[in-house]
Amino acid sequence: MAIKYLIDENLPPLYQQQLLRYQPGLTVLMVGEPATPPKGTLDPEILIWCEFNNFILVTNNRTSMPIHLAEHLKQNRHIPGIFVFRQKQILDKLLTI
Numbered sequence: 001m002a003i004k005y006l007i008d009e010n011l012p013p014l015y016q017q018q019l020l021r022y023q024p025g026l027t028v029l030m031v032g033e034p035a036t037p038p039k040g041t042l043d044p045e046i047l048i049w050c051e052f053n054n055f056i057l058v059t060n061n062r063t064s065m066p067i068h069l070a071e072h073l074k075q076n077r078h079i080p081g082i083f084v085f086r087q088k089q090i091l092d093k094l095l096t097i
Contacts, residue, residue: 002027004080006050008059009039015058029055043068047079056081 002025007016009031019028032039037049043065050057051072059065062084069082 001054004053004055005029005058006031006036006046006053006055008046008057008061011058011060027055044072047072047082048077050082051077051079054080056083058083058085060085 004027005019007028007030011030013030016028016030019026029036031037031041031046037046041049043061046057047068049055057065057079059082065082065084069079072079
């Protein structure tokens with residue numbers, strides 16, 4: 001199964017551009033693009049979208065996202081993955097997966 005990333009709207013488009021520059025075969029979408037949750041979508045809804053569409057969420061939201069993820073899992077839901085990084089760590093970590 002191919003890895004697919006959904007990048008949170010709070011991260012700059014540069015991350016998507018750079019990931020695709022180094023790994024052109026990746027599927028890397030950003031919140032707000034066609035066929036993704038629109039900008040302003042609440043975190044719990046983004047987690048559900050990732051679950052149904054088999055995307056790994058990439059975010060720098062270390063405040064509320066862990067809380068929403070815990071609630072998501074308590075509801076017997078799942079998510080293919082979630083990476084919560086400081087912005088400067090993101091590209092290096094995602095390219096080594």
